[in-house]
Structure formats: structure tokens, C-alpha cells
Amino acid sequence: MKAQGQTVEFRVLQEKDRSEHIPTDKELAEAKKSSWIRIPRYDYTPSERLRIALSGGQWHHGSEWADSSECPLEEQLAEIVHEIGLRGEAAERKRLAEVEEARQRRLRWEAAMAEARDQYAEDYRIRHLESQEAAWRRATRLSEYLEAARAHMATLPPGPERRKAEEWMEWATGHVARVDPMVQQLRLPDIPEPRADDLKPFLRGWSPFGAY
Known part of the structure; x- marks a missing residue:
């Protein structure tokens, strides 16, 4: 998406739950047979929680927002929209500053040429x-x-x-x-x-x- 010309990538990611991994008999046998085999410590399974990540533009208040029991993701949408707006405003200020800098530089060059x-x-x-x-x-x-x-x-x-x-x-x-x-x-x-x-x-x- 774009905010005042600034491209901001908006990604919705699915969170994962971590749990202790219980080795299977097969894993134990293979690990006993081959010393280089490592049994994972944790298992990761998709959860119902989501996470929103922003990239692009100048960071202000955050780049990631995740579901939590204290603050569901939908209650954080206003903050996310505000962050996108701030990045767009910052990009516009930067663009205008660059335009003004180029204009001033052009004026200095014209004065130097005249001199x-x-x-x-x-x-x-x-x-x-x-x-x-x-x-x-x-x-x-x-x-x-x-x-x-x-x-x-x-x-x-x-x-x-x-x-x-x-x-x-x-x-x-x-x-x-x-x-x-x-x-x-x-x-x-x-x-x-x-x-x-x-x-x-x-x-x-x-x-x-x-x-x-």
C-alpha cells in the first residue's frame, strides 16, 4: 500500500504455539544410532493468533503488532493505521525537503554561474x-x-x-x-x-x- 507516495508493505502472519517436543521411539533409535542426529526440543503448531508486520518508510511507534489476551489485534488496528499515516507524512516531508534542497542548490549554482x-x-x-x-x-x-x-x-x-x-x-x-x-x-x-x-x-x- 502507499501512504502519500510512501510504499508500506503490510503483512498478516499467523502466530505459532511452542510446546515441548516428545521424542518418538523412531527418533530415539535414530539418535542412538547416529550421533549427528539432533532431536528437536520444541514443536511449533499454527495458532489462531495473528500478527501484522509493516516494512518500508520511517519507523515511528512500531513495526509489528500481535494478538494477545490483554490486547486483541483488532483493538490495535487504529494504532497500525496511525503508524502508516505517520510514515506517509514523514515521506512527504522528506520529499518536500529534497525538492527545496534541490531548488536552493539550483539557485546557488545559478548565482555561481553568474559570478x-x-x-x-x-x-x-x-x-x-x-x-x-x-x-x-x-x-x-x-x-x-x-x-x-x-x-x-x-x-x-x-x-x-x-x-x-x-x-x-x-x-x-x-x-x-x-x-x-x-x-x-x-x-x-x-x-x-x-x-x-x-x-x-x-x-x-x-x-x-x-x-x-
Whole structure:
């Protein structure tokens, strides 16, 4: 049977009466012949008394109720029904607690994901800034070299050698302009959509795939 979703197994068992076993002549003869034979001490016979056993769910006041001269089983039925109800209520409380725990965990995971995205974006901006600084230093060194190269080129007489130097300087000047961040527009970089592996370093143990 089920009580608020909790399965409770309900078994009705027949009690047995125990009595002293009176050995038969055959048993006595066999025991005398073979030392390994043991004559039972008691006999068990079915009685008219019944016993009800419950299993499944959280135990509260009991799991078994038996007939007795002081309290027949039928007078204990209300207690049995109450126990089944308590187990159902406990199961429902547990289910609701698990649902709430899962909801809270989901909220914590969503907050962790939002924070990880913010940290990822901040880290990306920092790396972009550092990359720009490194590019600016390279461009500055190249610009200094180009100034020296122009000074040298000015000393060359007109002719093939100077034309080749001018072609080279034209390309080199364009290259420096392309890599120098100061020549480009300064603005916040566009943050690419992070992949799962991008967020892992910022999730503090959370999975990027779900609340687990």
C-alpha cells in the first residue's frame, strides 16, 4: 500500500504455539544410532493468533503488532493505521525537503554561474589590456627602429637600392600602424561567449553543466 507516495508493505502472519517436543521411539533409535542426529526440543503448531508486520518508510511507534489476551489485534488496528499515516507524512516531508534542497542548490549554482561569467569577463579584459600593453611596447620599439632606418635610407643615393628600401619602409610602417593599439580606437573589448572550460576556473568546484 502507499501512504502519500510512501510504499508500506503490510503483512498478516499467523502466530505459532511452542510446546515441548516428545521424542518418538523412531527418533530415539535414530539418535542412538547416529550421533549427528539432533532431536528437536520444541514443536511449533499454527495458532489462531495473528500478527501484522509493516516494512518500508520511517519507523515511528512500531513495526509489528500481535494478538494477545490483554490486547486483541483488532483493538490495535487504529494504532497500525496511525503508524502508516505517520510514515506517509514523514515521506512527504522528506520529499518536500529534497525538492527545496534541490531548488536552493539550483539557485546557488545559478548565482555561481553568474559570478563566474562576470569573473571570466573581467579576466578577459585584463588579458586584453596586457596584450595591448605588450603590443604597444613592440610597436614603440619598431617605431624607433623605423626612425633609424629612415635616417639611414636618407643617406642612400637614388637608384635600385633606395627604391627597395622605400618599398620595405612602406610595408613596415603600415605593419607598425596595424599592430600599434594607440593607432586603433581604444574601447572595451567584446567579450566572447564563454565555453564550459572557460568558466571552470571561476566556479569553485561547481560544474558548468548543472547544479552538481
